[in-house]
Amino acid sequence: MxxxxxxxxxxxxxxxxxxxxxxxxxxxxxxxxxxxxxxxxxxxxxxxxxxxxxxxxxxxxxxxxxxxxxxxxxxxxxxxxxxxxxxxxxxxxxxxxxxxxxxxxxxxxxxxxxxxxxxxxxxxxxxxxxxxxxxxxxxxxxxxxxxxxxxxxxxxxxxAPVTVVAPNSVKAALKLNPNIKKVAVFYAQNDAFSKSETEVFQQTVKDQNLELVTVQKFQTTDTDFQTQATAALNLKPDLVIISGLAADGGNLVRQLRELGYQGLIIGGNGLNTSNIFPVCKALCDGVLIAQAYSPETPxxxxxxxxxxxxxxxxxxxxxxxxxxxxxxxxxxxxxxxxxxxxxxxxxxxxxxxxxxxxxxxxxxxxxxxxxxxxTPEGEIVQKDFYVAQIKMDPDGNNGKFTFLK
CATH class of the missing domain: 3.40.50.2300 (Response regulator)
Structure with a gap:
């Protein structure tokens, strides 16, 4: 060792x-x-x-x-x-x-x-x-x-570290919508992982030659995101990226949709759970999340x-x-x-x-x-990664992660 x-x-x-x-x-x-x-x-x-x-x-x-x-x-x-x-x-x-x-x-x-x-x-x-x-x-x-x-x-x-996993969802979003130009980023400033993840997301946005129009901060304990969401949507982003946990992230997704945002949303690893479904319900539909696991692993x-x-x-x-x-x-x-x-x-x-x-x-x-x-330092060596998109049932009560090809 x-x-x-x-x-x-x-x-x-x-x-x-x-x-x-x-x-x-x-x-x-x-x-x-x-x-x-x-x-x-x-x-x-x-x-x-x-x-x-x-x-x-x-x-x-x-x-x-x-x-x-x-x-x-x-x-x-x-x-x-x-x-x-x-x-x-x-x-x-x-x-x-x-x-x-x-x-x-x-x-x-x-x-x-x-x-x-x-x-x-x-x-x-x-x-x-x-x-x-x-x-x-x-x-x-x-x-x-x-x-x-x-x-x-x-x-x-x-x-797997966020530096390996997170960029995959941005690339998947660009495949779904090649016309993405402007990106708004939200992150939980009181959470070390979210702060680490947002740095990766922001660098990936720059590497893809996209315009980072705003970076909005919140707390993992927040439930009201009207101020941050309104400020971001006034800049008309084509893509929103959220780094937070399931409860706050799900509420942020819901409020962005309620305010009229119709573009793609990327959720970070903290939103990578079906437990967000009861939080944003039907409005969870379409959220992209990078994955380090697929149920189809053979x-x-x-x-x-x-x-x-x-x-x-x-x-x-x-x-x-x-x-x-x-x-x-x-x-x-x-x-x-x-x-x-x-x-x-x-x-x-x-x-x-x-x-x-x-x-x-x-x-x-x-x-x-x-x-x-x-590695000798304790880092995982893993080959396969994925991106999934949330698909909610018509009633908005249940959903699933659909893996993109």
């Missing part, structure tokens, strides 16, 4: 899930005692710490769904060479302190072997350093802001994941569920490899954490996201 990875200062950011390997409800090590083995209770517990409450819960709930499907799938296949995995859920809520508390609980009380999370990049910049100092491997399932893998040696992600594990998701939720699986499933899969596959040479259930937990971090960075994985691997 590359032990010279640069560390960025702790700043604020946005998106997360958490996988922990707990061994009991309170399996701590007594003062002066030997470290407890990872599988004392006959399971390897994987904690999932995501935003189950707050305005970020629209994303975190999808991550919990993906993680639970992974738990059943891998246990049905024998777990870690016969040792079951067990999820331990922690709610990070929607702020940095919530993520910090969840990480500390999973590391110190839960005795985690690894963490998949948190939901937001904003939270990751505050919570990941805690895990890194404790030498607990972290896999970010939805942390796409610049600088996440550089937080520390024990931080990786299965969510491999057996994606088929199993998709079938299980559709059977339980009666709709196609979203990206956030697929990435959470993948985060757990990476830990499981890496643990299986370690177990081939020495039983992971017998390893002292601190040793297992270090070995697990080294192994997961070396592996290659066939996942619902396709074939992935990691």
């Amino acid at each position: 590359n032990m010279t990875r640069r560390r960025f200062p702790i700043v604020l950011s946005t998106l997360a899930v958490m996988v922990t390997a707990c061994t009991s409800a309170n399996p701590g090590t007594s003062t002066g005692g030997a470290p407890q083995a990872a599988g004392t209770n006959g399971t390897i517990a994987i904690g999932v710490g995501v935003a189950q409450t707050s305005n970020v819960a629209l994303l975190g709930q999808e991550q919990v769904a993906g993680a639970k499907i992974a738990e059943k799938y891998f246990n049905d296949k024998g777990g870690i060479n016969g040792t079951p995995i067990r999820l331990v859920l922690q709610d990070t809520a929607g702020d940095e302190q919530g993520a910090i508390n969840a990480f500390q609980s999973l590391i110190n009380q839960g005795k985690v072997a690894g963490i998949v999370g948190p939901t937001l990049s904003q939270q990751a910049f505050s919570a990941d350093p805690i895990a890194d100092r404790a030498k607990v491997p972290v896999i970010g399932p939805s942390n796409t802001a610049k600088g996440i893998p550089q937080i520390g040696d024990f931080v990786a992600r299965v969510s 491999n057996d594990i994606n088929k199993a994941f998709r079938d299980a998701y559709v059977a339980q939720y009666k709709k196609e699986p979203p990206q956030f569920s697929a990435q959470a499933f993948t985060g757990i899969q990476v830990f499981v596959d890496a643990l299986k490899e370690l177990d081939k040479t020495a039983k992971v259930t017998q390893k002292p937990l601190p040793d297992l954490r270090v070995a697990l971090n080294q192994q997961l960075l070396q592996g290659k994985y066939t996942t619902p996201l396709g074939e992935i691997s990691f």
